[in-house]
Amino acid sequence: xxxxxxxxxxxxxxxxxxxxxxxxxxxxxxxxxxxxxxxVTPKTKEAIQSKPISFDVLKxxxxxxxxxxxxxTLKEMDRYWDKKDVYIIDLRSExxxxxxxxxxxxxxxxxxxxxxxxxxxPNKDAVLITYCNNSLYPTRxxxxxxxxxxxFITLGYKNVYTLEPIWHGATSMxxxxxxEHWIIP
Numbered sequence: 355x356x357x358x359x360x361x362x363x364x365x366x367x368x369x370x371x372x373x374x375x376x377x378x379x380x381x382x383x384x385x386x387x388x389x390x391x392x393x394v395t396p397k398t399k400e401a402i403q404s405k406p407i408s409f410d411v412l413k414x415x416x417x418x419x420x421x422x423x424x425x426x427t428l429k430e431m432d433r434y435w436d437k438k439d440v441y442i443i444d445l446r447s448e449x450x451x452x453x454x455x456x457x458x459x460x461x462x463x464x465x466x467x468x469x470x471x472x473x474x475x476p477n478k479d480a481v482l483i484t485y486c487n488n489s490l491y492p493t494r495x496x497x498x499x500x501x502x503x504x505x506f507i508t509l510g511y512k513n514v515y516t517l518e519p520i521w522h523g524a525t526s527m528x529x530x531x532x533x534e535h536w537i538i539p
Contacts, residue, residue, distance in 0.1 A: 412505070415507055416504045426515045431535075435535060441460060443462050445485065446487050448463065454539070480511070481513045482506060483515045484514065
């Protein structure tokens with residue numbers, strides 16, 4: 355008579371218990387992620403009336419944008435310095451902004467909020483020039499200037515420009531801190 359290996363089997367109660375623990379963990383993770391993604395804010399009349407841009411509206415907005423008509427080189431920015439109703443908008447982190455920024459720049463960061471933008475720039479006919487980390491040096495990130503451009507346009511700001519990366523076509527890495535319009539506090 356041949357010896358056979360005894361197959362290991364788990365009682366069904368252990369399998370059901372493991373499945374229940376896994377399912378509960380997934381539900382708790384989903385709940386935690388949803389709560390983290392939706393900050394708790396008081397439900398005021400203004401908050402209820404403010405609606406985010408839908409994906410379809412954003413998609414149609416992006417399809418209608420010719421990036422060449424909304425881009426400036428650093429040299430082309432020269433015609434905008436010290437002009438009225440021109441806003442240079444820094445989309446980088448607050449800590450990057452505090453380390454240095456363009457003269458007259460306002461910090462907005464990556465969070466494009468309609469009310470914050472209306473308070474910061476009430477004139478929708480104003481010229482907005484945006485820049486981010488990718489404008490100043492090569493990064494592995496998606497350019498915030500390109501992702502925010504359709505949002506600005508959809509919110510009614512038509513004269514929006516993105517600063518083209520200053521390092522494109524350069525033989526060596528440009529040092530933005532040497533630019534006459536760059537301020538290091």
